[in-house]
Amino acid sequence: MDTQDEYQVDLGNLMAFDPFHHFTSIPSSREELVADCLSKGTELVQAIVSGIFNLPSTEDIDGPLVKLPPPTTKLPREKPLPKPKPPTRWEEFAKAKGIRNRKKDKVVWDEQTGSWKRRYGYDRVNDDADIPIIEAKMTDEPGVDPFAKRIAERKERVQKQQKNQLQNLKTAAKAGALPSHVQLAATALPITGTQAAKKKFTKDELGNVAGLASTATASGGKFDKKLRGEKPVKNQGKHRKFLPVVEGSGIGSQEKEQTERVLSKLISSNSHEILNVDKAVTMYNVNKERKRRNQYGKPSSTRNEHGKSSSTRNEHGKSSSTPSKLKPNNKPMKAKGLPNKGKGSFSNKGKGSFSDKGKGSFSKKGKAK
């Protein structure tokens, strides 16, 4: 009793532990240390032995047998606890209906042969091969072999049973309670533990991977032999194409058109804010003014001719290639923020001196505001 209190003894593991032992002075030599440890060990073993030899024992040929208590030291498991097997479809049904299992005899009296035969398996009762005659019925269809029909029916029953079994195994596998010796062929190694079944690839995923693999050659799969029935590669990666930026006709202009299309699309979404009626009026006035000046200012025609190419082209650029919405874009922004100033600057810079009318209208507007 005294030792039990002093030491922690686990009889199930034949283990004893002295949590209070410490060396009063650390032994100088190895021999002393070992001797110390052994003497302490002897005490502890004595404690276990006295525990074991006091247990009730039964005499055996080899020696006295003792029933050990279960180990008390808590140690981790090596594998997870086995999960309970879910009931099969039949078990569920039987429980709902209150059907209880009855034991059946393994052998049954066979009237055809007049002997005892197995219920199932080799040389069983009511075997297909043993039936010499099947009596014809009124419902029989002519031209159908009743023997073949009987065999076919049995095969069907067997198949149905196999299908049901597989279904039950699947549910068991889902619950993680598949019998250890059974393996569903799609799952991983039949080794224990909780291993998730390998993920099945979908048809699309497989197609994608196959496509990638077939184009993973130097020529991008261009010269590879196609298999019979091989479908064209799905989801082939996009090759980006860039249009030439150099201006020109044909392809050269496509790049410009492309960007313009994008821009106009962007701008048109908030075009209602862009169209500034005042400005449009001014521009119209300015243009009109210029035309008139050109008509009047004949003497300066040579100079005009000189700069004609550039100016006309500019005008063309404004009217034709740049959409009308595009141009006013940057300026109305300014105009919006500071209406008076923006308009003033515009008039000052360019053609303010010519447009008296316009100026007047602006100032009016400003006052009104």
Place this chain on the structure above:
Amino acid sequence: MLKVKTPKNRRVQRELEKRAPRLVEKGKKTLLLQGTKTSNVLNTVLSEIYHLKRDNAIRYTRKNDSIRPFESGGETSLEFFSMKTDCSIFVFGSTSKKRPDNLVIGRTYDHHIYDLIEVGVENFKQMDSFTYDKKLAPQAGSKPFIVFSGEAFESVDELKHLKEVLLELLRGEVVDNLNLAGLGRVYVCTAISSNRVFLTHCALRLKKSGTTVPRIELVEIGPSMDFVVRRHRLPNESLRKEAMKTAKDKTHKKIKNVSKDALQGKLGKIYVPDQKLGEMVLPDKSKGVKRERREAKKKNSTNEPASKKQKEDS
């Protein structure tokens, strides 16, 4: 479509059933293996541990260059070996300049690393260097005693861990019945300092003491060594919780009509069926006593002579 695969023969099925998880486990198998570099000392340590645990241990003798248990990614092949051999404790030996004579003892749960402890081996003395009476040599596969002493086993975290791992490594199979004649060896573990443990293997000499309990003497038979604790890794809390689950005692059925009382102790209720006196069988069974007969006699008494006469006639 899934296909049901079952073993083709009984031997394979038995083998698979052995590996299946069970409610109450019976001890773990040990895998002993080494890294790319080992020393002479480590080789003997590993082979002697294998020798002592021959009944449920597997020894790999090839070099393993991809095993580094403490590093991430270095445990994959270890986990694979654990799965392949169905071992749940491994002892991995390697030596390097930084960590000479290094042993990593670890456990696995569900074939994944559960915990690890790294010890250095010092002052190793192999079995052959001990001289003792060979009659004392213990039988192979006998269940050993394990003895721990030292307060450091409780106060120091690393040693507490080491104690648990050593217990599991050395204890052998968990048994229900023990043959007392087969007891013959002890592992003695003593904590010398806060990171040093002395481990030795001894034989038992049982001596008469005059009572049923014999007197014990220990004879050192080796191997003996010092373990210096280096690194250790405890299991994470959730994993530990899961691994510590035990089967609730399903065999423990509720016993009817028995209750416990603090004062009176164990109480039992006994059911005595009603005594049906009317149906009781009387001991006297002679024909004359039976009621029907008596009544029949009375009835027939008037006709009797006539019938008798008739009988006589015929």
